[in-house]
Amino acid sequence: MKGRSDPAELAREFVELNQYLSSGGERGAALQRLVDAAVIAVPGCRWAAVTVWRERRQPRTLAFTAEIARAVDQIQYDLGDGPCLNAALDDQPVHSPDLDDDDRWPQFRRATRAATPVRGVLSFHLSDGPDRTALNLYSDEPAAYTPDAITMASLFAAHARVLLLRAESAERAAQLSGALTTSRQIGAAVGILMNVHKITADRAFDLLRTTSQALNRKLNAVAEDVTQTGALPRKQQTQE
Structure with missing residues (x-):
């Protein structure tokens, strides 16, 4: 992706990802390209990850751009609380502009601030059953996600939902064929x-x-x- 905050370039990226899946590409590789693209497309985003949470199972991270993103996800899994889990359960985006000034998840906030440079979180619900899925965008600065950045992130998440549906459809087709x-x-x-x-x-x-x-x-x-x-x-x- 050439430029930040370019909806046309973003659309082209997702067209390529859909074509990749249509030609037999792997879901995991497509999700990795997705989180890599999020860091480029969304202003303020330093790290990104995708959480999947199947009913009666522990949540896990399917793709991440750096160990910091995976670590922040894991803190939430271990505590059973945090913005990405809230987003996986709810259809509304979850935004924490500054963890130092957010009392919603006190244990998560303390553990994340002690172990990582993450200050801001923006998580989007992507899909429900059989896997509840969330896209997690992390920043290292407070108030990094401006209104324009949130708009871009929302557009990105909308494209990601379609991609995830396409990936699941391709996976089911491959399983049926097998x-x-x-x-x-x-x-x-x-x-x-x-x-x-x-x-x-x-x-x-x-x-x-x-x-x-x-x-x-x-x-x-x-x-x-x-x-x-x-x-x-x-x-x-x-x-x-």
């Missing part, structure tokens, strides 16, 4: 075993399953061997 491939392989292997051994489909599937357990290999890997060789794989004999 599941369909596995299902076809198993079905083909069952058919081969039925024909070779003159047995029922249930019996052929049992042969696949017991072979998988005996060899400590995944069922689809055993099925792939059957489709390639026409026979169940056997345990390799060691040479004396």
Whole structure:
């Protein structure tokens, strides 16, 4: 991204990220590009991170620009309180212009100011289930996020929400494609075993399953061997 606070350049960046995901790019790499872009696009932002918080699980950081961002996220996870967790739960942005003058999260404030140079926080809710997600923007100066900067950050977060939906959609499509491939392989292997051994489909599937357990290999890997060789794989004999 060439210039700060340029909506047109920001839009182009997200177009490229969406194209990256459409061409099979990894979600994690796209999120890393997202937080890297946030530091460039949002005036006052020194560090950025993405928090994901699945129900009944501990929150975690998926991408971050520097160890400081990850450390501030972790302080909140350890305490169970802080702006990024509030943003993950609520659809409203959470802004702390100066942690030294903010009493909302006293333990978080003390721990963050003692361990890091972070003074300001701006967090945005990005998505709900299955993962509640927040974008966290950190500054090292008080009042770093001016009204114009907050407007730019809000625009950035809006683009990020669309990107996250695209990433989740691409991930689901890849998982479905993989599941369909596995299902076809198993079905083909069952058919081969039925024909070779003159047995029922249930019996052929049992042969696949017991072979998988005996060899400590995944069922689809055993099925792939059957489709390639026409026979169940056997345990390799060691040479004396």
